Amino acid sequence: MTSRREFMKEAVTGAVVLGAASSLTVTHAAGAKSESKSKVVIARDPALHGADGNLDSARVTALLDRAIATYTGHTRPVDAWKRIVAEGGAKDKVIGLKTNGLGGKGISTHAVLVFAIARRLQEAGVKPGNILIWDRNARDLQACGLTINTDPNQVRCYGSDVAGFEDAVETWGSSHARFSKILTRECAMVINVPILKDHSMAGVTFAMKNMYGVVERPQDLHASGCNPGVADLNAFPVIRQKIRLTIGDAMTSVYDGGPGFRPEHLWQPNALIVGEDRVAIDQIAWGILEKKRAEVGLKTLEAAGRPPRYIATAAGSSHGLGVNDVQRIKLIEV
């Protein structure tokens, strides 16, 4: 039971703001309230990559099912996905899957994961044409191993280079942005499918930073280690309202030299990271990256001069986007 004081504290820090978006997590018996902690699930499979170095698609699907089952409490994938769609207000509407292909081939959201999500959505009753896989442009999507497809009867796949951007410039804090029409006009709900990477400016790029791919001029948000750029961008109402779930691809990652493909710094965490609180997800992801950097004898991101300060900014009272206090994040590893 949460006291009134605790409730107010959560409201100030943003946990209650995210309450609506936290509705997918397992509810208490009373069913009246979601868990107070931001929930993050890390699902791992050490055998995800075969001997040839390629991902095993059956194992990726199984890993996705395990992650989603743990997160939602539904053991049958079809039940879990029906709930995700319903809670996202996206029944019979377009659901976007926002990938990240900026790093190029080798360090982009894996198509095999995107296909698995699209398949589970269809099994939950979503029409293929109501699934839209998207990113900045065709090149980014192709880097993920995806093929451009605008056929309304099939799972669609195209970028903002096709759909265009809104004319209106929106402002939040010190940040200005013109949003992709895919986000503003086409999608009722978006599932965020970023890939975990080191970032030469921001320190870490994952759940929140992936939103740079939904605006026309992301370069305008890169100053000061992307702080407060990342936090500002995620505070825009259209992002808060529509980005409902993150299924983070941490199957392959770069622990240094990112965000581009750096084979010398490539590693395979073999994990999916699922949650609705993007701040909590990024906080956990930061820890994973730091652990790996320590293992190989690299400086911490703080010592390297690029800690992801935007995470604390996003969690702060000015933005209230989520929780970065690890004591208040309910981390479940399966």
Place this chain on the structure above:
Amino acid sequence: MKRWSLIFTAGLVAIVLATFGFTGCKKKGANPFPASGTIAGWEKSSETRTFTPKDLWQYIDGDSEQYIQAGVVSTSTSDYKYKGQLEAVVDVYTMGGPDGAQTILERGQTKDAKTISVGDEGLQYAQSVTFRKGNSLVRIVAYQSNAETAQALLDLARGVERNL
């Protein structure tokens, strides 16, 4: 008359040789990307794309900042394929001076790097080669790794070096 014509022709040939034979590909602005077939096994598999510092973010996002700070003037990139299977990308960063190229080369260096004699200074990893030559910094990255990768990348790097 015939003698003067011979002297004129010989002079013309000498000028042409001096211009293209000895300095030809080293001219500023020459294309550094080897054409298909000029390096054994390698095919150029995409058009060359070129970015100014202002629009470099479109290619490498936030990574562009370190290149801009090091004085990048332009960036060109092209995809390659080795024997139709191994995929790689060649990035050529033209910096404002050799210092900028050296800064970037040193920044990415790790203890796994093997020193190679390509350009003024070169480093090789299992799936990548980076070298600098004059104002240029060249980075070649393979997306897969097999027994031939390291040697194939080295061959391609030498092909690029010859064009700089």
